[in-house]
Amino acid sequence: MIKKTFKVEDMTCTNCAMKLESLEDTLEGVREINASYHKLEMVIEYDESKLSDEQIVAAVKKKGYTAVVK
């Protein structure tokens, strides 16, 4: 398991952070996601053997946001 931080600078309110955190329920290999509207970033703890950075970025894009590895 690794922990990685992604910058998500197009969040516009607390609800955006909650939407991103809901990915921990749907994305396989994710243990925990902590997203912050104030910090404009999300910290994701995941199993790198099951999930890649590109898959995370794609999942965030599907939610309507743009994630970039910090």
Place this chain on the structure above:
Amino acid sequence: MTKNRKQSIDPVVIVTIGVVFLAIAMALIAFSSGSSIAGDASTTSQLMVAFITGLTTGGLSCLAVQGGLLASSLAHQIEQDYVGQVASGKNMKKTTVSHTSSAFPILLFLISKIVAYTLLGALLGLVGSYLTLSPMTRAMLMILIGVFMIGNALRMFNVHPIFRFFSIEPPSFIKRYIRKTAKGTDTATPVFLGALTVLIPCGVTQAMMATALGTGSAGMGAALMFAFTLGTSPVFFVIAYLTTELGSKLEKFFMRFVAVLVLILGFVTLDGGLNLIGSPLSFQNLTRNWFPSQSESNSVAVSPQQPISADGLILNVNNDGYFPTTLKAQAGKDFTLNLITNETYSCARDFVIPALDYYELLPDTGTVQVNIPAQEKGSTLFFTCSMGMYTGQIVFE
């Protein structure tokens, strides 16, 4: 091949119309001038403003933050219902299931939310009552609230990322708990969710909460939040129901409309605070001299209840403010200011002269004499009501 389909009114439409009329009726009854709940006219107007704010902007703003939570809860519930229907062999469209089964949980959600926010309003008002709410303290609070609201509006406009710090963000564990609770499908879930929304207030709600704090009264704080949350309910209900049909463009338009109204409210609140500290920079104090016809000194008194001081000035304190708004006095000499009320019930009765630290709740009918100490030539003494709404000035020549 023809199908015989009964035309029936969607029960959600009936409930929606009912909620709208019930909210308006309750507001009219509770906030009518003769109601004991309403109290005096200034309380009534404050509660009406809170209700209208909720009705026009709060519902939309709340929906942006809390609507997704409710929608995901409903979607989960709809999925469970649909799976159940399919498993039992009933051939029903998913949309049919969603319309009939979403109205009741939305209603439960809203009722629970109203109760939770009313209790929160009482708590905030109680906390505020322990602060020494002198006019100066109230002014500082109003200025902070105004700045907070303006910052929130600028955040909604995406003016600059720095404004995101004007939004209250709950800790992750609370957000996670709320999200996981939203997955429940029993009747208690929407009730629980509605109560939990106090932890994720939207921008407009945060502004209203700050105002409740500023009331300094548990009762008034509760009434304010009740009025506001009740106002948000019809819009929230209708749009939550239609939420799948609202395109993202329409939602974006509504949010900009909300941001404009919050910005206006913020400037009005900030301006009130500036008036309360006697600042010459408030909108009224800056622009008063643009309308010289309102300037008049020693104007005609309106049936004073007691003798007027011979060397005094007269200020009529009416329900709609002070007349004249500008008084002219001789510099370097003490004089008496006669404050005359005649069936005056508005906040104009709460008379404040910030520079002299003078505050008095005037009788609804009568004359109160205030000794004004000598002032320098060219100086100005501002006066205002305790809400910073009605203002005026004494110019020393």
